[in-house]
Amino acid sequence: TVLTKAHTLRIIIENGRATGVVYLRDGEEKTLLAARQVIVCGGAFNSPQLLMLSGIGPGDELRRHGISVVHDLPGVGQNLQDHLDFVMAWKSKSTDLMGIGLRGGVNLIKAMLQWRRDGTGMIATPYAEGAAFIRTTPDLNRPDIQLHFVIAMVEDHARKLYTGYGFSCHACVLRPRSRGEVGLNDIDPLSAPRINPRYLSHQDDEKTLLKGVRKMREILQAPALDSYRHRELHTANADTDDELLDHIRARADTIYHPAGTCKMGLDDLAVVDPTLKVRGIEGLRVVDASIMPTLIGGNLNAPTMMIAEKAADMIRAEA
Ligand SMILES: Cc1cc2nc3c(=O)[nH]c(=O)nc-3n(C[C@H](O)[C@H](O)[C@H](O)COP(=O)(O)OP(=O)(O)OC[C@H]3O[C@@H](n4cnc5c(N)ncnc54)[C@H](O)[C@@H]3O)c2cc1C
Known part of the structure; x- marks a missing residue:
């Protein structure tokens, strides 16, 4: 089922595992529980915003906005690249x-x-x-x-x-x-992030x-x-x-090609590992242009679709 006109407000994380999301639709807050995992694909500006609003991100940035730090992951929102x-x-x-x-x-x-x-x-x-x-x-x-x-x-x-x-x-x-970099302007999920x-x-x-x-x-x-x-x-x-x-x-x-703000890798600033799982949290992936460690030398639509295809293969292989 695809829910249209729904805005995800935060990811629910219990004991280090993503178990669902809270979203807003028709003015009502609702909860959706994940059978297996939560996949974030809000793009290079909104994926890091959603992680930060859920307590995953650079500790200082989260504390500045009064968000409890669930997992201090310094690379969230860093490494923003654009053409x-x-x-x-x-x-x-x-x-x-x-x-x-x-x-x-x-x-x-x-x-x-x-x-x-x-x-x-x-x-x-x-x-x-x-x-x-x-x-x-x-x-x-x-x-x-x-x-x-x-x-x-x-x-x-x-x-x-x-x-x-x-x-x-x-x-x-x-x-x-x-x-x-991408950070937060405030803790309202409907606000634009700070870019x-x-x-x-x-x-x-x-x-x-x-x-x-x-x-x-x-x-x-x-x-x-x-x-x-x-x-x-x-x-x-x-x-x-x-x-x-x-x-x-x-x-x-x-020219509208932001990427890199939840970069894939193994170093301290990597947000997702090579299988696109958020480092340090179970049951949570990011799958969009934000995972590119470096911007590719061309337009981004096709490589982003390729990332999604690859993620689908990896997710199916785990099922
Ligand atoms: C004007 C423009 C022209 C472009 N032209 C080209 C082109 O000609 N060729 C090319 O290759 N690329 C082009 N691009 C780039 C390409 O579209 C993007 O790189 C690509 O779409 C990135 O995919 P994504 O999945 O990372 O993010 P997006 O496509 O941005 O998808 C993210 C989605 O998440 C949704 N979302 C965000 N936050 C939330 C939330 N909290 N709750 C619910 N939903 C949320 C957004 O509404 C959006 O639908 C263009 C981009 C723009 C803006």
Whole structure:
């Protein structure tokens, strides 16, 4: 049975064993007992939050919020990693691209009709139409930057809109060395956890992103785009490293790949063991992107599904 619109408030732990959960549904608190084990899969922000609210986590953080420490596990919420991303946008004189304007409105209506007719045309676009994995220096043995090419001007996760037409390209650092953390803002399970990504806290990430941005600009200056390219939206006057870094520091942001906050391993900061069992507590697993010890150099959805498939195999093998 899958219970939808249910919010888990805490894990019940008795004598060092997870025996169930307390959850909120339709305004009512209810208890669910586990036949065999409890599997936490709240994602890289909420899995550590739920463990901490249940008394499992760094002792100091729990005590600061008046939570009784069931199991002092210092790695819970630590080791947060994410792909930091910088978008460059170009204005275009071409009205063929997606954009806001009279011509764009007419194009959109035509495109909707075309899509209804045969499922093709502009609105059949995946939006991020091109991607590339690149090495910023030839001596690297694997790519360190991923590019996403988008057929519209993008800023602030598309919350900020511009009139006119254009295109954008994202560059993200594939293997960041900066590490952030997730903690608690308060003890309300419905509150957002405290998230400090500490982007660019390791100098290498800044250097890699700067090289990636220069490479991205070089690619986007290609003659094939001459008829589309007009001028850079924000960075037109940024040429020196310092000028570009100012833009990176001001506008680089997540590309939605948080991981690592309940990392798998055997060291003191590992939260789960190699079979994804929470270290020091019986009957409790974490199965989601939070268990990745290091962020993978690509998008996270498929590897997270792989983690779940592997966990299912391990759980079945124990049954
Ligand atoms: C906007 C966006 C775009 C993305 N695009 C891509 C992409 O194109 N390609 C790609 O590979 N990856 C993409 N990703 C990343 C990918 O979706 C995630 O890495 C992946 O979903 C992580 O899976 P997860 O199981 O760890 O966490 P999630 O998918 O976040 O699942 C956690 C679930 O737990 C629920 N939950 C949390 N706390 C509680 C609680 N207390 N009680 C009950 N339920 C709870 C949440 O509602 C959520 O449904 C994108 C992510 C975002 C946000």
